[in-house]
Amino acid sequence: MPQRPPPDLPELPALLDEWCEHLFASFPRRDQREKGRLYLRGLLTAHGRKSIRHIAGDRAGTAQEQRLQHFITGSTWPWMPVRAALADRLAGAAPPAAHVVRPLSLPRSGTQSVGIARRYDPYRGLTYRGQQAIGVWHTTARLSAPVHWRLLLPGDHPAAETIQDCAAAAVMEATRLTCHRRPVILDLPATGTALDHLTTAGLPALARTSTHAACTIADPALRGYTGRTLPARRILALRARLRHRTPGAVTVRVTLPHRSGHVLHLFATGSAPPHLWLANTHAAPSGSPTALVARVRQDLARIGTRVGLADFEGRSLAGWHRHITLASAAHAATVLALRTPEAAPATTTGAVRHLA
Incomplete structure (x- = not known):
């Protein structure tokens, strides 16, 4: 079509x-x-x-x-x-709730474009031949737009990197670009390495995770389970049993096996099925990260693909x-031309709450 x-x-x-x-x-x-x-x-x-x-x-x-x-x-x-000017213009018109980070799959039939390799599209669950880029999206409840990009280069390239390292590098570049430490939402698979890098850098970040992802319990509220490594879904179920004793959202302190040992906060949003998230100790969401991720996916589909985000083909x-x-x-x-007035635009400080 x-x-x-x-x-x-x-x-x-x-x-x-x-x-x-x-x-x-x-x-x-x-x-x-x-x-x-x-x-x-x-x-x-x-x-x-x-x-x-x-x-x-x-x-x-x-x-x-x-x-x-x-x-x-x-x-x-x-x-x-130009990207810095773009980010500045967007921030002045609609302060972001977060920067959403997600890959963009760019299938290519030829071999002449830069960055061609076998890639995996995590949203469709398919492998393809082409390019893959990481976008950092300025996101509010009502609109989103990309402000920074980084292209994944193939393994034989001197600047080759994993999707995790690419995502973390893109966030840090965007932070320098905008001169602001925005909350970061990682919408990509197997986010442990990227979340580790951002936590070490002191950036507030959260990442979606699988219900089966292995996490090591580091929460004193789960006495008898501390130090045990279990699937994320089971850990939240254990914590939910104690909720009547400790009112509030079900959140569990965990670490990731074979990582740096940073303490993260595991929690869920929504239901049927719930979306599981890991947040570093610098911030946790006061709103729905799922809604912000959905906003980016919607705007990419209805606008981004129609203004040429995926259309450049060339060696340069x-x-x-x-x-x-x-x-x-x-x-x-x-x-911005399509937007309707936002009743209560989220600001960077209003998008997250700090955790002890």
Whole structure:
């Protein structure tokens, strides 16, 4: 099925002009700012896959298309200042409840794109050949938009890393980018290593975990079980039996086997089936992490795929970063134009409560 362009919103042209002035303030040359504006407009209006030819529109096949190609793959403009400006703009419009971290699967039929390898899509439970990227999403109850990306590189690449290390590195880069320590929600499989890295760095984080995940009990409330390693679901069931003696949410202090020994807080949200989470000792959620994760998945499906987040194909890693940075800006402009007023926007401090 061909992709539809993003919704035709009357607010977008004015918003686009305002955004371009802010996003491209770091560009020293006027021609770079104009190419950035043309590329962003093309991402918002072009039909189908957001190739540079489609983005060029009625100028496809002309020198203008070649200039846009060079702007993405051959130019020298750094993408990090643009991402910083994007994050700043989003924070001013809708302060985030958290940064949600999740992988983006990018199947590819050819072999020419950067980062091609056999990958696993944790949401569909399938392996595929293509790229995989880690996105850090600015997230509120009503909207979400990516502010930083990191591409997983294959095992034979000098900069190869695991998905866990990639996720942790992406969060730390985003923290430096935004100059704020946002609460982090890891929406990816087998999060122990990433959570370990973030806890060591002193960042508030929580991660979804399996009901069968092995955890070692470190909670004095479960006398007789301390030091035992059991499935997460059974540990919560043991703690639930004592809830009448200690009112409040069912939360158990645990550690992860074969990790650094950081004490984490195991808890569940929802029911039928419940979602299990591990939070480090720096913070635990006062709202639903499940709802924030769902917000990102929804916005990626309805907007992100339609503004070209998954559409860059080429050998240039720098080109991939520049394209996905501008596609992220197109996504953010769209969600802000679509949003309804939030009755009580969550702030960073309101999104978590600190644990003793």
